Amino acid sequence: xxxxxxxxxxxxxxxxxxxxxxxxxxxxxxxxxxxxxxxxxxxxxxxxxxxxxxxxxxxxxxxxxxxxxxxxxxxxxxxxxxxxxxxxxxxxxxxxxxxxxxxxxxxxxxxxxxxxxxxxxxxxxxxxxxxxxxxxxxxxxxxxxxxxxxxxxxxxxxxxxxxxxxxxxxxxxxxxxxxxxxxxxxxxxxxxxxxxxxxxxxxxxxxxxxxxxxxxxxxxxxxxxxxxxxxxxxxxxxxxxxxxxxxxxxxxxxxxxxxxxxxxxxxxxxxxxxxxxxxxxxxxxxxxxxxxxxxxxxxxxxxxxxxxxxxxxxxxxxxxxxxxxxx
Amino acid sequence: xxxxxxxxxxxxxxxxxxxxxxxxxxxxxxxxxxxxxxxxxxxxxxxxxxxxxxxxxxxxxxxxxxxxxxxxxxxxxxxxxxxxxxxxxxxxxxxxxxxxxxxxxxxxxxxxxxxxxxxxxxxxxxxxxxxxxxxxxxxxxxxxxxxxxxxxxxxxxxxxxxxxxxxxxxxxxxxxxxxxxxxxxxxxxxxxxxxxxxxxxxxxxxxxxxxxxxxxxxxxxxxxxxxxxxxxxxxxxxxxxxxxxxxxxxxxxxxxxxxxxxxxxxxxxxxxxxxxxxxxxxxxxxxxxxxxxxxxxxxxxxxxxxxxxxxxxxxxxxxxxxxxxxx
Numbered sequence: 143x144x145x146x147x148x149x150x151x152x153x154x155x156x157x158x159x160x161x162x163x164x165x166x167x168x169x170x171x172x173x174x175x176x177x178x179x180x181x182x183x184x185x186x187x188x189x190x191x192x193x194x195x196x197x198x199x200x201x202x203x204x205x206x207x208x209x210x211x212x213x214x215x216x217x218x219x220x221x222x223x224x225x226x227x228x229x230x231x232x233x234x235x236x237x238x239x240x241x242x243x244x245x246x247x248x249x250x251x252x253x254x255x256x257x258x259x260x261x262x263x264x265x266x267x268x269x270x271x272x273x274x275x276x277x278x279x280x281x282x283x284x285x286x287x288x289x290x291x292x293x294x295x296x297x298x299x300x301x302x303x304x305x306x307x308x309x310x311x312x313x314x315x316x317x318x319x320x321x322x323x324x325x326x327x328x329x330x331x332x333x334x335x336x337x338x339x340x341x342x343x344x345x346x347x348x349x350x351x352x353x354x355x356x357x358x359x360x361x362x363x364x365x366x367x368x369x370x371x372x373x374x375x376x377x378x379x380x381x382x383x384x385x386x387x388x389x390x391x392x393x394x395x396x397x398x399x400x401x402x403x404x405x406x407x408x409x410x411x412x413x414x415x416x417x418x419x420x421x422x423x424x425x426x427x428x429x430x431x432x433x434x435x436x437x438x439x440x441x442x443x444x445x446x447x448x449x450x451x452x453x454x455x456x457x458x459x460x461x462x463x464x465x466x467x468x469x
Numbered sequence: 470x471x472x473x474x475x476x477x478x479x480x481x482x483x484x485x486x487x488x489x490x491x492x493x494x495x496x497x498x499x500x501x502x503x504x505x506x507x508x509x510x511x512x513x514x515x516x517x518x519x520x521x522x523x524x525x526x527x528x529x530x531x532x533x534x535x536x537x538x539x540x541x542x543x544x545x546x547x548x549x550x551x552x553x554x555x556x557x558x559x560x561x562x563x564x565x566x567x568x569x570x571x572x573x574x575x576x577x578x579x580x581x582x583x584x585x586x587x588x589x590x591x592x593x594x595x596x597x598x599x600x601x602x603x604x605x606x607x608x609x610x611x612x613x614x615x616x617x618x619x620x621x622x623x624x625x626x627x628x629x630x631x632x633x634x635x636x637x638x639x640x641x642x643x644x645x646x647x648x649x650x651x652x653x654x655x656x657x658x659x660x661x662x663x664x665x666x667x668x669x670x671x672x673x674x675x676x677x678x679x680x681x682x683x684x685x686x687x688x689x690x691x692x693x694x695x696x697x698x699x700x701x702x703x704x705x706x707x708x709x710x711x712x713x714x715x716x717x718x719x720x721x722x723x724x725x726x727x728x729x730x731x732x733x734x735x736x737x738x739x740x741x742x743x744x745x746x747x748x749x750x751x752x753x754x755x756x757x758x759x760x761x762x763x764x765x766x767x768x769x770x771x772x773x774x775x776x777x778x779x780x781x782x783x784x785x786x787x788x789x790x791x792x793x794x795x796x
Contacts, residue, residue, distance in 0.1 A: 186782055194779055275784075331661050333692065362689040365660065413777040420776050423787035428755040449747050450740040452521055455513055457602075460750035 146170065146178070152185045157192060159288045161260065171279050172265045186279055189286035194412070196228075196285045197399065200306040201295045202332070203316030208342040208382060210249040212316060213293060215382040217250070219392065221258035225291055228284035229253065232277050232296045232306055233264035260284065271426055274305035278419065281309065307335045308415055311408065312398055314391075315339050317359070319351035334366055337398060338376045340391060345381035352379050371407030373398055437466050473497065473505070479512045484519060486615045488587065498606050499592045513606055516613035521739070523555075523612045524726065527633040528622045529659070530643030535669040535709060537576035539643060540620060542709040544577070546719065548585035552618050555611035556580065559604050559623045559633055560591035587616065598753055601632035605746070608636065634662050635742055638735065639725055641718075642666050644686070646678035661693055664725060665703045667718060672708035679706050698734030700725055764793050 147155070147166065155163025171182045203209045213229060220227050229250070253259045262284075265276040281292050294310055296302040307313050315336035333339075339359045344352040359377040368374065376394050380387030402408040432438060445463060448454035454462075474482070474493065482490025498509045530536045540556060547554050556577070580586045589611075592603040608619050621637055623629040634640050642663035660666075666686045671679040686704040695701065703721050707714030729735040759765060772790060775781035781789075 183782070183784065187785065190779065190782060279784075331658050334658050334661060358688055358692060361685055362692050365685060365689050412779075416776045416779065416783055417773060420773075420783035420786045423783055424759065424790060425752065425756065427787065427791050428759055429752065432751065432755055446744060446747075449743045452517065452739075452743065455510075455517060456743055456747035456750055457510065458514065459747045460754065463751060464754050 146181060149181065149184045149188065153188045156185075156189055156283055156287050164260070164283060164287045165262075167283050168262060168280050171283070172276050174268070182279075186282060189283060193282040193285040196281075196289050196292045197395070198281065198292050198294065198310040198312070199395065200303070200310035200313040201293055201316065202297065202303045202306065202314070203342070205297060207316045207318055209295060209297075209316055211382040212340070212342055212380070213295060214250040214253045215380075215385060216388050216391065217253045217259055217293070218256065219388045220291055221253075221256050225258065226289045227253075227259045227291045227293065228281075228287075228289040229259065229261045229293045229295065230277050230280055230284070231262070231264035232270075232274050232294065232302045260287075260289065270301055270305065271422070274302070274309070275423075278309050303332055303335065308418060311402070311411065312337050312395055316342050317355070318342060319344065319348050319355040333362065336375055337369075337373060338378060338391075338394060339363075340387075341377070341379045343381065343383070344379035344387065345384045371402050371411065372405060373401055373407075432463075432467055435467050438463055441466060473508060476508065476511045476515065479508075480515045483512075483516055483610055483614050491587070491610060491614045492589075494610050495589060495607050498610070499603050501595070509606075513609060516610060520609040520612040523608075523616050523619045524639070524722070525608065525619050525621065525637040526722065527630070527637035527640040528620055528643065529624065529630045529633065529641070530669070532624060534643045534645055536622060536624075536643055538709040539667070539669055539707070540622060541577040541580045542707075542712060543715050543718065544580045544586055544620070545583065546715045547618055548580075548583050552585065553616045554580075554586045554618045554620065555608075555614075555616040556586065556588045556620045556622065557604050557607055557611070558589070558591035559597075559601050559621060559629045587611065587614075597628055597632065598749070601629070601636070602750075605636050630659055630662065635745060638729070638738065639722055640664050643669050644682070645669060646671065646675050646682040660689065663702055664696075664700060665705060665718075665721060666690075667714075668704070668706045670708065670710070671706035671714065672711045698729050698738065699732060700728055700734075759790075759794055762794050765790055768793060 145166075147163070152163060152167045152170065156167050167182075167185060170178055170185065173179070173182070201209065201213060203212075217227050217229065250261060254261055262280060265273050265280075277294060281294065284292055294306050296306045303313075313336055315332060315338070317339050319341050341352050341355050341359075356377050356379060363375045363377070366375075378387060378391050378394060380391060382388075399408070402411070433442070441463065445454070445459045449456055449459045472493075474490070479490060479494045479497065483494050494509075494512060497505055497512065500506070500509070528536065528540060530539075544554050544556065577588060581588055589607060592600050592607075604621060608621065611619055621633050623633045630640075640663055642659060642665070644666050646668050668679050668682050668686075683704050683706060690702045690704070693702075705714060705718050705721060707718060709715075726735070729738070760769070768790065772781070772786045776783055776786045
């Protein structure tokens with residue numbers, strides 16, 4: 143309870159767009175203290191009617207693809223047109239306590255000094271689901287504080303991009319030209335989640351490889367089944383260095399919003415995301431109770447070994463553990 | 470308890486390869502009667518040490534792709550070389566009670582009369598997870614009865630192919646040439662699950678379109694990240710009509726088994742599948758208890774509406790429902 147404000151002070155501060163109080167509210171949300179959890183939920187309930195109005199854009203790409211440079215250039219272009227931009231992150235490897243608290247800000251120095259931009263590094267520690275939850279709630283706070291666009295960035299190597307996909311309207315996958323080795327880090331299934339692929343570093347000697355990559359990804363998208371929202375995924379190129387391609391990407395995203403807002407898919411997606419968030423919180427709580435049950439925890443390794451080695455049927459193992467849990 | 474055998478009679482019959490008793494054992498497993506559930510679990514426990522030895526191959530494709538014709542021709546080729554083949558199915562739309570019990574057999578008439586082949590239609594009714602569970606257990610029975618190869622077929626339009634992927638060694642996606650409209654039925658993400666794509670009906674006037682489709686799918690696979698098991702997905706063509714391409718497909722599958730058996734991926738995959746089966750049974754049981762809780766069930770629609778309309782935060786809704794469940 144160190145230096146906590148009242149619920150009203152947080153709410154008023156956030157709604158008036160006070161950066162310092164926004165940051166303190168996010169810190170409150172990220173706290174693991176039980177008293178903070180109650181307080182943060184009260185704050186969230188009150189700002190909720192003012193949240194939901196930003197364009198929520200997920201951005202992913204493996205390390206080396208030029209994600210920070212892209213976000214910086216693209217972000218600067220948005221703020222130059224007067225838009226307020228918040229940049230959040232879900233980084234499962236983030237260990238902010240170990241000194242990298244300023245990591246995201248030094249990566250994007252220009253944006254960090256832009257009065258219309260707000261950068262918040264990934265919450266650290268806890269399970270990936272917990273981290274994602276906090277990023278989701280931070281997004282609501284930023285929306286209530288008046289940000290027009292929220293970027294949620296992640297690295298495309300684990301489960302984090304599925305979580306990001308579940309909280310954004312539009313999902314952008316950054317790729318390098320010359321499909322091959324550099325894709326090794328990207329997780330299977332991620333191509334099919336993308337609403338657009340942007341080939342970065344499309345400059346200098348990369349031009350030919352870039353054109354080939356564009357054609358390849360366009361072909362690949364043609365092989366995928368069409369999305370329910372009627373959006374056909376696009377392939378764009380950009381050079382953050384030469385500041386080319388950024389306007390086209392913004393135009394594409396604007397087209398996307400026009401489409402999904404007019405055909406109802408925007409609202410449907412938001413509603414489905416909210417419901418799925420609730421279901422996943424319930425699933426998470428039920429499984430946590432189960433797997434933290436003392437006797438279940440004690441027996442689990444042995445039972446898992448029996449199942450792995452096909453000594454026990456999974457149904458026998460599940461029944462056995464569920465019986466322990468019940469009594 | 471109509472006409473049930475003893476545990477020993479089921480086990481001996483299955484292990485000796487007696488078709489009639491195998492069929493009765495599968496019927497036992499598919500039964501919803503509590504007494505049958507106990508009996509079937511006893512049977513399964515006893516046959517378990519004799520199961521696991523078949524090649525487990527998943528086959529999917531939308532209606533119209535020629536799945537039955539493919540399975541019939543491919544299956545005949547396997548039995549011609551002396552292999553014993555079981556063909557199982559997970560069809561979420563199956564309503565066996567409504568008269569289609571013979572559906573799978575009439576679709577594959579030649580195979581149905583082949584003494585080395587055994588065709589069992591999809592279990593009907595219940596949740597998709599429940600149907601898949603029964604197919605999994607049926608697979609174990611077939612293995613214990615001495616079948617060398619098990620095909621698990623499904624339609625690529627729902628969640629069923631994820632379940633099939635979770636129970637087979639090799640996953641084959643059937644496609645028609647001329648990527649486009651005909652793919653509309655295929656679910657997103659399915660391409661990336663496939664160990665191979667087979668372009669069916671590669672005969673007559675389809676030849677040009679087929680060659681183009683092969684190149685396109687090969688390109689698409691190159692864009693995907695490599696699989697952990699070091700297998701690179703292949704694109705093959707076949708004409709069930711002209712009986713071409715089937716040997717190449719079998720060779721490819723044999724190559725796959727050589728690779729994953731030598732690099733350890735085969736065993737790893739089987740062990741992971743067993744563990745995931747156990748985890749999903751636990752999750753399923755926990756969620757079932759929760760969502761069937763009387764008061765939870767009663768309140769859920771109202772709470773879901775609150776969450777959808779952003780009146781309530783998902784965390785508030787989840788906490789509220791979990792509290793009801795606890796008390």
